[in-house]
Amino acid sequence: MTPEPDVLTRYLERTRWFGGKGRPFEVASARRVGTLPAAREGSPVVVIELVEVLYGDEPGGTEVYQVPMAFYTDPESRLDHAFIGWWEDPDHGWVHAYDALHDREAMACWLVAFDRAAAEAGGNLHDDSGLLFHRLPGHDLDLESHSTLFSGEQSNSSVAFGEDALMKVFRKITPGVNPDISVHEVLTRSGNDHIAALYGWLDWVDGQPTGDADEAAGTTTVQLAMLQQFLRTASDGWELALTSARNLFAEGDLHAFEAGGDFASESERLGVALREVHDVLAEHFPVGRLDPAAVGRLADDMDVRLDAALGVVPELAAHAGSLREAYARLRALDEVEVQQIHGDLHLGQTLRTSLGWKIVDFEGEPAKPLAERLKPDSRWRDVAGMLRSFDYVPHVVERQFAEDHPEGASQRAYRAEEWANRNRNHFLTAYAGGDLTEAQRTLLDAYVADKAVYETVYETRNRPTWVAIPLEAVARIGAA
Template sequence: MLKTATPSRGTPLSPPLMLTSLGGVLEEWLPKQRWFAGKGLPITELSVVSMTELHPGCLHLLIRSRHAGSRDGCYQLLLGVSEDLPPHLHHAVIGRPGGGPFEGLTVYDALHDPRSAMLLLERLRTPGAAGPLRFERDAQAAIPPGLTPRVLDGEQSNTSLVYGDSFILKIFRRIQYGINPDLEVPWALAREGCARVPAPVAWFWTAEPRRTTLGVLQPFLREATDGWTLALQALASGRDFTDESYELGRATAEVHLALAHAFAPGLPDRHGGGRLAAAMIARLDATAHQVPALAPYVSRLQAAYDVVGARVPGRPDQRIHGDLHLGQVLRAGNRWSVIDFEGEPARPIAERRRAQAPVRDIAGMLRSFDYAAHARRPWQPQWAERCRDAYCAGYASESAWDPRQQGALLRAYETDRAVYEALYEARHRPDWLPVPMAAIARLAKGH
């Protein structure tokens, strides 16, 4: 049985006092986490934004890290404290403080502790407050008690808990103030009756320093398989993926149409194209300084953005997914669902909530087909091209326009996406950097 613990000597725990114990172990542990954005930059300061005891031996923290560079960030942690940690939690150890109120105790990531995870679900089942934290739920949704939790494996920029194969709770690790699109968008689509997107059943947020989404509970589609896995299975078996790609295009168009109804369209902006092109060029220039392999292509890639700057307001911008790829879609039987509307976590949340061109989502999915084709050796570019064409054809069958008729605009958004991928891979998965670099070489030639 897990022996929970509290700070020694009966001293009231304040944020500064807590950091005398935890500061050192967190400075060592945080940079090793995939969701930590300050990799490669020394942490110059840690401060506590908020601290709440969820139950004895479990602290909920929002921690701000400051760095010598520009990538300061706020992170959500659930820390367990124990005198004697059982073997099944050894992988979750954060550290053993050598001083301060937690001296001699073991600090660990409590999201891996079934007891803490079950108590967190109970908080969501029974709405209320805990310090600055607020727990809410859809009154029409049935959430049974006692569901067994497990942490979902796989590479994620957040942490997800699956409860009894019935629900999945996404805990946002890197926190930006405001409502998260992964709550806002599925909730709005549920009111529109869009069955392509699982509706939120419960969520929690903090009231301090201002209302900010911390986690969302949704139905878990246990019979579904993500599109990335299905694509790789098709490649491994030498099978075409065009039928699935066509249906995925139809599903994307359905979601876009529902989003256009759920949210007011963006107002026409005669100067919006110029600002967007300037932002793309700025991202390209900044990335080239951090990814030297990109530098030889900069001048040719900038030319791809000319069509964005010259774009005449016509079809209104609208809310979109914002980070659409094969890992963000699930297929059960012959039906696709779309998940994870958080957008690109590295971008400001205000930007992720802004109305944008639907072609950006389409470009993201086209890049994903290219990624899949590179993941299996030998590289199969013809496989990717067939998938890309089928996806666009499926989209056109449900929508009022065909993405293939806007080739120059699509290329501009693919270029912007490939630049984002190059920076991401350079920071997190250097072995994958050749994949976006191959696309950048192709796009620089105007293909």
């Protein structure tokens, strides 16, 4: 007997990371893909299940989610908040099942498995089920550290092991290479200082009875989790930038460069960090060139997204002409160089440490299919994402100040634009190492426009009071 579908349905509905909330769905199947080795005597049984969800509002629409479970014979009251259900398991008898990521005893099984992998040939620990733990050399794990589940994430789940390591468990599962792992592996092996070093990762190889790390014909690899350096003392880039803008508004009638919290030097350092990351990725991943036909399709896709956005954000119609002109200039380029990039870059994907900036979460835009996230793209897409993030910072703070201080709106608007321009310019100059070529400016303008259009749709659907921020950016595109 396995859990009834309605047990898993109720469990998914109350999680933060399930992407189908609000949609009609049913649990179509649950497949056990492996059992973790016990960390010590008395450890709970820890299994990994892949749960397939079938949506009723989309013919053939399915998603697969990873659900690690800790099995106990008797109820564990300390884990009541993580209770999934109880049933008679075909392998373990009657069990009380809990979300394993909430259980320190269960999480020790992951940590010990990663540690054992380091001692195996090639840094790989596998079992007959197809679970395959990989380790990179150069770091010894602290096996005495306790796990702490982060509460703020949405699409994935992260667990810190003391102050030593951080494990990200991918909840929505797609077969194939996860760029968050592949990019971190390349950057870690190259010694790049602008990321949290990768320590290891967990795969499940379906159809591989020998457990050999080399995939044979007919096998499928699913990447389940990654273990990396925990930057415990790092500061979130978005929050640091907000603090800078707040300081500017609080210090009276000062220019951005005069304020005590001027962020421009940090923007420069971040521009250099991104350029160095892009350069390493270009050395280790394929670099290609889009021919005129492919460049045309890139511009066409932007036009299509604008058409869809016009149906959601009617205010865009006044600027549609200037947006399409930006896309037309892109379409006229003879070629565009593409490579591996971040794909979803903004200040919230950066951390400031005592040793400099770190860029995190190379998984790409979560809403896009994995195959699309793996495609090479122009590095100017990442640059555009950061420029749009710099634009958001002071305008978000401007709105917060307006709630308590309705007077002085025009002055705050001026200073917000000054802060945004100053930091965009410092970041961009540091990244490019000088002035942009005409082709680079054309690419950047198109990507900025495309990102701003996306933002108008997102804000209309999720934060309507913020939609003016990207709409003002769209209006500037027309005035440029």
